Amino acid sequence: MTPDELDKLEDDLRAPALNVRITALNTLATQPAAVAIPILQRLSQDSSFLLRRLAAMGFGNQAPDKTAFDSLQALIATETDANVLAEMANSIYEFGDPSIPLLIQMFEANDNWLLRQTILSILQESNHPDVLLEIALKALNDSTQTVKETAILSLRQVLMSPLQAEALNALTSLAVSPIWRDRWRAATALTGCDHPQAAALLSKLQKDENHYVVAAALDASMGGSQ
Template sequence: MNQNRIEQIELNLRAKALNQRKAALDELAEFPSEVAVPILQKLANEKDVALCRLAVMGLGNHQTEASFQALLQILEHNQDGNVLAEAANSLFEFGDVAIPLLQQLFERSDNWLVRQTVISLLMETEHYEVLFAVAVESLKDDTQTVKEAGILALGQVLKTSLQNQALALLTEFAEDSYWRNRWQTAIALHGCQHPQARYLMAQLQQDEHFRVVAAALESASG
């Protein structure tokens, strides 16, 4: 392996031009993990948040014990929301072992980007009990977009044995004073044929806000 090329990649990872950094990261992804991971670990220790985030992205390309442990260290010691959200994405590449870690990250973080990232990742899995627990917590969040992500997550839970619990929460939001919560509830109900869901969709079709009505009509047709 060409040592000069490795050294050039390390330099390019720290280049000012973003396209150079990205190209170097892509090239490093093709290297053996025993070569790439130490380079990325070194990069992760940089004070520059952009460089640390780049390192975290790269670690997701190498599903080894060393890269997994490096990501755990980042979760433990880094406080930047952008870095932690990227770490969640990289951890997700490791499969089921990452699920409890993502739940823990959600519970201890109050950063909107971190929380929304975790919710979106969990929605790609079949870990419905974890998704439901995270969704319930997100409904208490002061950040509206996090709350809305939680409402949409409840829609995915409607397909499971937790349907009744999810419907109970969606029933509350179907009558919420803020139209955006009713709007997201209408979207979450898409395709659900439970009698209570159909009742809520009929109710939302009569809503005072046009976006809620449109979403309810689409959900009913689905």
């Protein structure tokens, strides 16, 4: 692209219309990292969190470029907006295994519900059941119920890994939680697990006092999903 075209592209990234910004971001993704990253770095310093979020998306498009990864890592250390941080988490995962320690660090450093749920969802897509289990167990103590529920559902993936025993132990405790939503999500997490301990838990949950828990346990026993 010519310098004038690049200037126009950068202007479009800051345009009021969302469709113009997205089109510009997609165009920028086709450019070499040496061209795209300086533009994204400037965008990432904008006072608007919407534009910083756009920059975070753009850095993900540049994976696996090391400068893009380093830029994201530096920005994570200074960003305070949860929406931007959640987008950064999505983008950093585009860089593969090197992103895992950084995602753990982000989860532990910030208790925002959106960021934590985003990281849990990302880790469910990874091939790191040990990391998913570690983060899920920490999230079980989260004060936000939706984060806790995301963690419980994450254990379903761990059940299908060599760490099945650890996941079953956690779900056994959750199955007797005084909070019905914990028991409800635990029942769903047990779907598809053929371990005798899982069957016993589902049998018990089918007699739960809460009808949502009973329905989830019955569905899980039939191999369905909520």
